[in-house]
Amino acid sequence: xxxxxxxxxxxxxxxxxxxxxxxxxxxxxxxxxxxxxxxxxxxxxxxxxxxxxxxxxxxxxxxxxxxxxxxxxxxxxxxxxxxxxxxxxxxxxxxxxxxxxxxxxxxxxxxxxxxxxxxxxxxxxxxxxxxxxxxxxxxxxxxxxxxxxxxxxxxxxxxxxxxxxxxxxxxxxxxxxxxxxxxxxxxxxxxxxxxxxxxxxxxxxxxxxxxxxxxxxxxxxxxxxxxxxxxxxxxxxxxxxxxxxxxxxxxxxxxxxxxxxx
Amino acid sequence: xxxxxxxxxxxxxxxxxxxxxxxxxxxxxxxxxxxxxxxxxxxxxxxxxxxxxxxxxxxxxxxxxxxxxxxxxxxxxxxxxxxxxxxxxxxxxxxxxxxxxxxxxxxxxxxxxxxxxxxxxxxxxxxxxxxxxxxxxxxxxxxxxxxxxxxxxxxxxxxxxxxxxxxxxxxxxxxxxxxxxxxxxxxxxxxxxxxxxxxxxxxxxxxxxxxxxxxxxxxxxxxxxxxxxxxxxxxxxxxxxxxxxxxxxxxxxxxxxxxxxxxxxxxxxxxxxxxx
Numbered sequence: 375x376x377x378x379x380x381x382x383x384x385x386x387x388x389x390x391x392x393x394x395x396x397x398x399x400x401x402x403x404x405x406x407x408x409x410x411x412x413x414x415x416x417x418x419x420x421x422x423x424x425x426x427x428x429x430x431x432x433x434x435x436x437x438x439x440x441x442x443x444x445x446x447x448x449x450x451x452x453x454x455x456x457x458x459x460x461x462x463x464x465x466x467x468x469x470x471x472x473x474x475x476x477x478x479x480x481x482x483x484x485x486x487x488x489x490x491x492x493x494x495x496x497x498x499x500x501x502x503x504x505x506x507x508x509x510x511x512x513x514x515x516x517x518x519x520x521x522x523x524x525x526x527x528x529x530x531x532x533x534x535x536x537x538x539x540x541x542x543x544x545x546x547x548x549x550x551x552x553x554x555x556x557x558x559x560x561x562x563x564x565x566x567x568x569x570x571x572x573x574x575x576x577x578x579x580x581x582x583x584x585x586x587x588x589x590x591x592x593x594x595x596x597x598x599x600x601x602x603x604x605x606x607x608x609x610x611x612x613x614x615x616x617x618x619x620x621x622x623x624x625x626x627x628x629x630x631x632x633x634x635x636x
Numbered sequence: 637x638x639x640x641x642x643x644x645x646x647x648x649x650x651x652x653x654x655x656x657x658x659x660x661x662x663x664x665x666x667x668x669x670x671x672x673x674x675x676x677x678x679x680x681x682x683x684x685x686x687x688x689x690x691x692x693x694x695x696x697x698x699x700x701x702x703x704x705x706x707x708x709x710x711x712x713x714x715x716x717x718x719x720x721x722x723x724x725x726x727x728x729x730x731x732x733x734x735x736x737x738x739x740x741x742x743x744x745x746x747x748x749x750x751x752x753x754x755x756x757x758x759x760x761x762x763x764x765x766x767x768x769x770x771x772x773x774x775x776x777x778x779x780x781x782x783x784x785x786x787x788x789x790x791x792x793x794x795x796x797x798x799x800x801x802x803x804x805x806x807x808x809x810x811x812x813x814x815x816x817x818x819x820x821x822x823x824x825x826x827x828x829x830x831x832x833x834x835x836x837x838x839x840x841x842x843x844x845x846x847x848x849x850x851x852x853x854x855x856x857x858x859x860x861x862x863x864x865x866x867x868x869x870x871x872x873x874x875x876x877x878x879x880x881x882x883x884x885x886x887x888x889x890x891x892x893x894x895x896x897x898x899x900x901x902x903x904x905x906x907x908x909x910x911x912x
Contacts, residue, residue, distance in 0.1 A: 415820040415821075415822050415823065416790070416791065416820050416823075417790070516677075517677075546676045546677050546847050547676075547847060547848065547849070547887060547890055547891055548676055548886070548887065548890050548903070548904035549676075550890070550891075551890035551891070551892075551901035551902070551903060551904070552903055554892065554901060555900040555901055555903075558898070558900065559900075573820050573821055574821065575821075575894055576891065576892045576893055576894050576896075577892055579892065579893075579894045579895065579896070580892030580893075580896065580898065580901070581892075602894060602895070603894055603895030604895075614822060615821065615822060616894075618821045618822045618824070618825040619821055619894065
């Protein structure tokens with residue numbers, strides 16, 4: 375049985391008499407300990423799926439099940455202990471007037487978990503941050519350090535599922551490498567399941583076993599990692615995305631392409 | 637003589653905590669070509685671009701042995717002279733259209749403002765020129781965009797509007813500071829194609845500032861790699877994969893690749909002696 379099951383999910387936003395279908399009839403399944411990627415351009419609905427899982431976007435049709443149980447509205451405490459989300463922008467996702475200590479200990483207080491002191495120090499160590507960061511404010515940290523705090527916060531309740539919404543797109547290339555390595559290590563150590571959104575196919579390929587390509591709210595094509603590496607995509611849109619990927623730019627033209635131009 | 641010559645450029649900030657040197661002795665020349673400047677956050681690449689236009693505000697200071705554009709000494713030119721150069725002959729495209737366009741002014745008014753005030757052009761003619769510029773950056777319905785406020789446009793559209801705005805006076809040099817990093821890969825490819833065509837058709841010089849080494853390698857003719865305010869390596873884009881400096885190699889290797897193995901990505905080695 376899959377850990378995350380999404381069936382025929384649609385999300386419709388309504389405002390001022392107009393309605394926008396952000397996600398249309400998307401189904402996907404993520405097995406336990408698997409890492410699943412969602413990729414597509416802005417507005418393709420990939421982040422909206424993550425937000426719908428967390429209850430931050432309205433589900434207008436279809437269903438979401440976590441470990442076989444349909445999600446409840448509101449999501450409730452049990453849900454937060456199972457599923458946590460890391461947002462794109464580390465500058466916006468941490469409370470600017472709370473210290474790192476307060477940010478990390480708040481989930482523990484809400485859930486009545488003791489040993490706050492020890493857990494906060496451990497959480498910082500897990501994401502390779504020096505304990506001296508504990509009583510600082512977010513503005514005293516760099517972007518990469520803030521994203522580490524955001525990851526530490528998401529792991530405070532020891533969830534099994536992490537929803538990652540473009541976790542490295544606001545970061546420099548070198549800091550991105552460190553953050554991706556951190557996420558891979560944590561997944562390995564804790565047996566986490568990832569559902570990850572990115573517009574960078576190279577990042578998705580590095581992190582995920584399977585990937586769903588989305589466009590205009592629709593699921594276009596699902597690819598395994600081997601299909602992606604071997605460029606065996608069937609739809610034109612997935613191909614466009616693949617070709618536009620910055621990673622492709624340095625490759626010499628493939629023999630097939632050279633033949634085609636002659 | 638090159639179009640733009642910069643020798644031993646230094647940008648210093650005197651702060652309460654002491655002196656911070658953002659750029660330390662950068663030299664380069666630019667002709668009608670595409671020059672890429674690459675580096676991490678804080679490497680001084682943006683400051684290098686801004687100091688060409690003398691857009692560094694106090695307490696920042698710009699010094700150089702020489703900084704000249706088309707025979708004009710940029711270091712000692714009067715503020716009045718600089719104003720005549722900015723936008724007219726050397727234009728700059730900023731990173732994020734959300735912060736660089738006026739949020740309470742329609743796109744059309746922003747595009748025509750310069751023409752009407754500077755060139756004293758009539759409303760109808762200015763409008764015609766603005767629509768032409770929007771068409772040049774491949775905006776399909778320029779009339780709608782002219783009537784729109786910046787928040788009504790997507791990131792890619794906003795970025796194209798900014799490029800159009802910079803192109804109206806037909807500058808000799810375009811400084812593009814991370815023009816595509818707020819954009820999706822597919823839109824990014826489109827914007828780059830537009831920039832590339834404009835540079836070729838109009839014979840502009842382009843300074844392309846980015847943290848993405850692969851992108852710059854694909855798009856530019858020549859690359860400067862900056863680290864802590866210094867140029868550590870200068871190379872032809874075609875020889876990027878044979879880069880000699882360990883920092884450049886590190887920047888290349890820390891990016892994941894499609895079909896690469898899953899081993900941890902190599903971290904970037906930041907040796908202090910490279911900065912000396």
